[in-house]
Amino acid sequence: MHIAIAGNIGSGKTTLTELLAKHYGWDAHFEDVDDNPYLDDFYADMERWSFNLQIYFLNSRFNQVLDIRKSGKSVVQDRTIYEDAYIFAPNLYEMGLMPSRDFDNYESLFNLMSSLVRPPDLLIYLKADIPKLVSQIQKRGRDYENTIRIDYLTKLNSRYNQWIESYDLGKLLVVDVNNRDFVNNRIDLNYVITKIDAEIHGLFH
Numbered sequence: 001m002h003i004a005i006a007g008n009i010g011s012g013k014t015t016l017t018e019l020l021a022k023h024y025g026w027d028a029h030f031e032d033v034d035d036n037p038y039l040d041d042f043y044a045d046m047e048r049w050s051f052n053l054q055i056y057f058l059n060s061r062f063n064q065v066l067d068i069r070k071s072g073k074s075v076v077q078d079r080t081i082y083e084d085a086y087i088f089a090p091n092l093y094e095m096g097l098m099p100s101r102d103f104d105n106y107e108s109l110f111n112l113m114s115s116l117v118r119p120p121d122l123l124i125y126l127k128a129d130i131p132k133l134v135s136q137i138q139k140r141g142r143d144y145e146n147t148i149r150i151d152y153l154t155k156l157n158s159r160y161n162q163w164i165e166s167y168d169l170g171k172l173l174v175v176d177v178n179n180r181d182f183v184n185n186r187i188d189l190n191y192v193i194t195k196i197d198a199e200i201h202g203l204f205h
Contacts (some may be wrong), residue, residue, distance in 0.1 A: 001026070001074040001200065002118075006083055006164075007126030008156050010136035012177055016126065017078040019189055020196070026074040029067075032060045040127055050092045051102040057084050058110060063116045080120065082169075087159040095155070119169035122199050124192075126177045127161075131152055139169040171199050 005013045014030060021028035042049040046101040061081040068075045077100050088198065089106050098106075128136075133153055165173065173195055180188040 001070055001122075002077065002120045003075070003122045003124065003189045004077040004080045004120035005124045005126065005180045006080055006160070007177075008128060008133055008160055010133040010153075011126040012105060012136065012182060013078050013126060013129040016124070016182055016192070017076050020193070021076045023189075023193060024074065024076070026076055027071070027076045029064055029075055032057075033080045036060075044099045046092065046095075050098040051106065053178070054084055054091070054092070054096070054106055055109075057088075058106070058113065062113045062117065069118065077120065080123065081117065082119075082163070083160075085114070086163045087156060090092075091152075091155050091159055094150075122171045122196070123167065123169070124196070125164050125167075125172065127164075127174055128157075128177050130157065132178050133157075145190065170201065173199055173203070 003204070004015055005020075007013050017028050017030065020026070020083070022125070036056060038049055038052075038053040042053040058081070059085065064077065065081055068077065089098065089103060089110075093100070093103040100157075130150060130153055134150070175192055175195070180191070182189045182192065
């Protein structure tokens with residue numbers, strides 16, 4: 001079983017990944033943030049480092065998906081290979097922060113890689129408004145995220161919603177997290193687990 005959690009920066013993907021992995025006794029696969037050699041540079045100068053960062057993420061996530069399939073274990077994954085290609089890279093291109101030749105090169109590489117991997121059995125999308133995202137980002141206090149602009153988050157949110165509306169690669173569960181707190185409220189976590197159980201039950205039949 002491969003469950004992947006998608007959502008904008010600050011939507012709670014990592015937290016929910018940890019909680020679900022613990023609940024189900026499954027492996028957790030996280031986004032490579034702490035060891036990412038490009039993130040600090042990217043947030044300081046997006047135009048210079050956008051292509052490097054996106055290629056790094058693409059390579060990292062491609063290897064992650066291959067490892068998930070090879071392991072034969074049930075896994076909860078923090079963010080998918082699709083989000084970079086359908087949300088982050090085109091957003092950078094549209095904002096003039098990635099040249100067209102780099103974007104074309106990136107898209108070509110993604111199309112090849114995505115043809116070689118299977119999508120998750122269930123995609124969970126954490127839907128959050130901008131105030132919720134900003135609050136969560138401020139709470140976790142990562143230095144490199146202090147420079148994230150509201151208009152950047154807003155554009156990403158718009159692209160996420162468009163992507164989810166047309167998502168057809170497998171089962172999808174949309175969870176509105178604006179008024180939910182998985183960490184401090186067990187009822188909120190149980191609500192999500194109940195929804196997931198219903199989806200998983202369907203996958204086994």
